[in-house]
Amino acid sequence: MKLFADLEKIIKYDEPMASHTWYKLGGPARYFITPENHDQLLEVTKRCHENNIDIYVLGGGSNMLISDNGVDGAVICLSADCFKQVEIKGDHVKAGAGVSMSSLLRETARNGLGGMECMAGIPGTVGGALKINAGGRFGDIGAMTWSVDLMDSSGYEFIWQANELYFGYRMSNITARYILGAEFKLTQDDPERIGQMIKEVWMLKKSSQPMETRSAGCVFKNPRAMSAGALIDKAGLKGTRCGGAVVSDRHANFFIAETGAKSQDVLNLIDLVRNKIIERFGVELELELQIWK
Ligand SMILES: Cc1cc2nc3c(=O)[nH]c(=O)nc-3n(C[C@H](O)[C@H](O)[C@H](O)COP(=O)(O)OP(=O)(O)OC[C@H]3O[C@@H](n4cnc5c(N)ncnc54)[C@H](O)[C@@H]3O)c2cc1C
Incomplete structure (x- = not known):
């Protein structure tokens, strides 16, 4: 029997990952799967396990660099729509993992719910965020998260409440294979005021990115009490390039991929910058x- 028999509709083979990342870089994934419901998600996960296929979960691809060789898994x-539902009840909002942050922000603001303005201008999905x-x-x-719906590798679905969740600086304690969605607690506010704050953020x-x-x-993450961008700038590395990858002149912690860039160029630039910062400031x-990769 074929590995993904009766699931062909949701599988693409050798799908270029460049089409799914903000960097527009990355070679093909052996299988690219977009389950249409929880049962299909469970079924593909099961078949991957039975056949020793590694699983990688992708959101909007806005925090990802994928190797030129692609993903062997x-x-x-x-x-899919099933993971993109938004439901508002009073000052609580439920959103699927696949909802884009920008549409969630728009929807909550329109309904006079504030608290998410800090997410303005951050691409990607609820799951990735x-x-x-x-x-x-x-x-x-993390500050507005009431609970998170999760699924582990065996297909077991469960919910973590706020008191079980830990959110730190650009990290969470979520280790379950899949984030399916979350509930957020927001604050009722004037839609116009919320809109104004979103605009300001x-x-x-x-203006800076x-x-x-x-x-x-x-x-890079900011080291304790320091700005990674400021260190890179101080080291004179703005504009430094490896092939088609270049350290941004506007914000030194953004590495830009120019036309013709390869993932390897970005990886080389990361190594170069990291080594220079160790040499110059002793900071890793x-x-x-x-x-x-
Ligand atoms: C122009 C620009 C500006 C940005 N500004 C900011 C900023 O101000 N602040 C900030 O924090 N980030 C910023 N980012 C980075 C990025 O947008 C965020 O980190 C975003 O939250 C990533 O979401 P995503 O859906 O794109 O996740 P992806 O990049 O697809 O994935 C990120 C991680 O989350 C995991 N993941 C994704 N979805 C799921 C899921 N459903 N279940 C389990 N794991 C999952 C992936 O496996 C991966 O480990 C910026 C990016 C760009 C391009």
């Missing part, structure tokens, strides 16, 4: 960017 993406506790200087997604980001270029946001920068 199954990339599972919760982008929860996994790494996305956010910035105005707050992070967005403008601030736009190269939003319109191919990147994956900040490459930790990656914020997720790398599949």
Whole structure:
């Protein structure tokens, strides 16, 4: 029997990952799977396990660098409608893992629910944001998270409440294979005021970050009490390039992929910058960017 018999509709073979990442880089995934419901998610997970196929979960691909060689396994993406539902009840909002942060922000603001303004200008999905506790200087997604719906590798679905969750700086304690969705507690507020705050956060980001270029946001986490971007800038590395990858002039912690860039160029640039920062300041920068290689 074929490995994914009767699931062919949701499987693509040798799918170029460049089509699914903000960097627009990355070779083919052996299997690219978009389950349409929980049962299909469970079934593909089971078949992958039975056949020793590694599973990788992809959200919006906005924090990812995927190797030019691609992914020798199954990339599972919760982008079907079933994982993109939003439900508002009073000041609580339930959102599927596949909902884009920008549409959730729009929807909550329109309904006079504030608290998510700190997520303005952060691309990607609810699932990806929860996994790494996305956010910035105005707050992070963990702060408004009431509970998270999860599925482990055996298909067991469960919910973690706020008191079981831990969100730190660009990390969470979520280790379950799949984030299926979450419930957020927001605050009732004037839609116009919320809209104004979103605009302000967005403008601030736009003025300091190269939003319109191919990147994956900040490459490195900020070391304690320091800014990774400021260290890279101080070391004179703005504009440094490896092939088609270049350190942004606008924000030194953004590495841009120019036309013709390869994932390997970005990887080389990461090594080069990291080594220079160790040499110059004795600080070892930790990656914020997720790398599949
Ligand atoms: C221009 C730009 C600006 C950015 N600004 C910011 C910023 O201000 N603050 C910030 O924090 N980030 C920022 N980012 C990075 C990125 O947008 C966020 O980290 C975002 O939350 C990632 O979400 P995603 O859906 O794209 O996740 P992906 O990049 O697809 O995945 C990220 C991680 O989450 C895991 N994951 C994704 N979905 C699921 C799921 N359903 N279940 C289990 N695991 C899952 C993946 O396996 C991976 O480990 C920026 C990126 C860009 C391109």
